[in-house]
Amino acid sequence: MLNVAKFTFNPFQENTYVLHDGHEAIVVDPGCWNRQEQRELEEYLEQNALTPVRLVLTHAHIDHILGCAWIHDRYGLLPELHHADLPVFAAGERTAQMYGLPYDPAPEPKDFIAEASTIRLGKEELKVLFVPGHAPGHIALYHAAGPFVLSGDVLFQNSIGRTDLPGGDTETLLRSIREQLFPLGDEVVVYSGHGSETTIGREKRHNPFLR
Numbered sequence: 001m002l003n004v005a006k007f008t009f010n011p012f013q014e015n016t017y018v019l020h021d022g023h024e025a026i027v028v029d030p031g032c033w034n035r036q037e038q039r040e041l042e043e044y045l046e047q048n049a050l051t052p053v054r055l056v057l058t059h060a061h062i063d064h065i066l067g068c069a070w071i072h073d074r075y076g077l078l079p080e081l082h083h084a085d086l087p088v089f090a091a092g093e094r095t096a097q098m099y100g101l102p103y104d105p106a107p108e109p110k111d112f113i114a115e116a117s118t119i120r121l122g123k124e125e126l127k128v129l130f131v132p133g134h135a136p137g138h139i140a141l142y143h144a145a146g147p148f149v150l151s152g153d154v155l156f157q158n159s160i161g162r163t164d165l166p167g168g169d170t171e172t173l174l175r176s177i178r179e180q181l182f183p184l185g186d187e188v189v190v191y192s193g194h195g196s197e198t199t200i201g202r203e204k205r206h207n208p209f210l211r
């Protein structure tokens, strides 16, 4: 069984997730930004005797990568992301300056995550869905046995990702949601990059951007 732990970090109220099978963990979108937030993540991992083994980014917007440098220092992990989000990743320092955020630059990525590939953790699997539109190289992580999907900033409860940032495109985003996320099934739980969890079915019925 794959457990999902959610943390809400940094001034953007970004959701960082820890996926784990009881021994090893994947950290997704580390937004932990100050010592207190780093400590919160660290304590969870310690208390559950978890070893983080991979650092995966749904996309590289600044609110999702603020903790990359710390994770690398503390656990020796390098970020992995879709290669199409590399320009966004590379703009991190400039973006942080723009927002006036202190930012320890993230280390260079180790590996790129390909569309339709599978991420394994113990006996569990996550399928990588390519869902551009909010960011050019945005991925979602689907766990069929959950069933749940980590949607990053593509789909939120009652909302969708903004498309006015570099590499964003509204038509592309809507297509990603309709063609990649909706077919997963109404009962699939959606863990978003901001806000509360929802389900695919609920958003099909109630999301004002998708009805």
Ligand SMILES: [Zn+2]
Pocket: 059, 061, 134, 135, 153
């Ligand atoms: Zn974003």
Ligand SMILES: [Zn+2]
Pocket: 012, 014, 061, 063, 064, 153, 193, 194
């Ligand atoms: Zn975000």
